[in-house]
Amino acid sequence: MKRILVTGAAGQIGSDLVPALRAKYGNENVVAAAHATPLPAHVRGSGPHATVDVGEPAALRRALREHRVDTLYHLGSILSVLAEKQRHLSWRVNFEGLHNVLEASVEHDLKCVVVPSSIAAFGPETPADDTPNDTIQRPTTSYGISKVFGELMGNYYHRALGLDVRGVRLPGIVSWATEPTAGTTDYAVAIFYGAILNERYACYLEPDTRLPMMYMPDAIGALMQVAEAEGSALRHRADFNVGAMSFTPAELADSLRKRIPAFRMEYEVDPVRQAIADSWPNSLDDSAAREEWGWKPRYDMEAMVDDMLVHLKRKLRPD
Ligand SMILES: NC(=O)c1ccc[n+]([C@@H]2O[C@H](COP(=O)([O-])OP(=O)(O)OC[C@H]3O[C@@H](n4cnc5c(N)ncnc54)[C@H](O)[C@@H]3O)[C@@H](O)[C@H]2O)c1
Known part of the structure; x- marks a missing residue:
């Protein structure tokens, strides 16, 4: 049986990943490690936990x-929008923290280390449609550069030191359990809160900004x-594209309007997040x-919208 530790377990993905790992490998075998952000009750109460600052x-x-x-x-991790604002914190967590994780993993002879990358690992020179797995990357954000660093270091530690590092380039993740923190794609979660609570939402991206997205159950999957994949079949390691759906804010708003006819979308574009998304x-x-x-x-967009509404209505309006 595996003994797993998840860093950043209190985050948007960790708070869904830990329960899924515990269901598969046993509650006592999955340690939820948090730093600064407290673990949600369902994670803290269902198995071992620890405090781990990856900068230490x-x-x-x-x-x-x-x-x-x-x-x-x-x-x-420090996500894209916050990393642009807090360069030192981003360096300490996204670069030094990753290096610390890889070195500690070699020292402790770990069997597998999963390091998520992101679509942020691509940049304006990357072919934008059907972006190939292996292509020009050259990201223009601190966060994106840290993701390329993670991919290259992961592949390097595997090749040079035999550490089995694996990773997928996650698109924007849509989920209902824990709200996202500081990502460029957070609008695709916030819009559901706006639609359910106020029947309106002001979007910080332009209506036609198309981005790859994924529903949380697929991201966890x-x-x-990738962690369970047969190693001998892998030609890539820490840098797999994984797609699910792509949509624009206007398309997501249309989909919501089919279910909540009074829903109104406005646009108050934030130039920082728009430039990152572009x-x-x-x-x-x-x-x-x-x-x-x-x-x-x-999940495609319509299946995701149906499922999000069921879960979020229950969460926000339990009666
Ligand atoms: N959510 C997305 O849309 C998305 C998309 C692509 C890739 N990813 C990647 O998935 C991973 C998890 O993202 P997330 O959405 O759960 O992010 P998140 O911001 O919700 O969670 C990250 C967690 O890291 C923790 N953290 C911050 N500094 C730390 C430190 N020094 N030591 C240990 N932990 C620290 C935070 O407290 C937070 O709980 C990240 O690598 C992120 O880049 C996320």
Whole structure:
């Protein structure tokens, strides 16, 4: 049985990933490691937890040793919008923190380390439609540069040191359990809160900004599936494109209006987030992930909208 530790477990993805890992590998075998953000009750109450700042190598090593960890999901991160504002914090967590994680993983002879990358690893020179897995990247954000760093370092640690680092380039993630923090694609979650609570939402991206997106159950599936994939079948490691759906704010608003006819979308464009979004792909070619480890998403936009509304209405209006 695996012994897993998840860094950044209190985040948007961690708070869904930890329960999924616990359901598969046993509650006692999955350690939820948080820093600064408190763990949500359903994560804290259902298995072991720890406090781990990935900027502190000693704390990281201690947690790996004390919990006899053999598999690490490294989600601790500063996302795109905050990373642009807080360069030093971004350096400490997204660059130094990743380096600390890789070094500690080598020292503790871990079997597998999963490091999510992002569509932010691409830039304005990348072909925007059906972006190939292997193409020009040259991101223009601090966060994006850290994601390319993560991919290259992951591949390097595998090749040079035999550490099995794996990763997928996640698109914008839509989910209902925990709200996103500081991402460029957060509008695609916030719009549901606006629609359910006030029947309106002011979007910070232009109506026709097309971005790749994914519903959380598929993101969890991608992270767990790539970790379980047969190593000998992999030609890529830390840099798989994974696609699911692509839509614009206007298309998502139309889809919501079909279910909530009074819903109104306004646009108050934020130039910082718009510029980041404009540098990212419109859609991804994920044939490498499909061929090498059988990637297949389950949710398209309409199925995602239906499911989000069911769960969020229950969460926001329990009676
Ligand atoms: N959410 C998305 O849309 C999305 C898209 C693509 C990739 N990703 C990637 O997935 C991973 C998880 O993202 P998320 O959406 O859950 O982010 P999030 O911001 O919701 O969570 C990240 C967590 O990292 C923690 N953290 C911050 N500094 C830390 C430190 N020094 N040590 C340990 N933990 C620290 C934060 O407290 C937070 O709980 C990140 O690598 C992110 O880049 C996310």
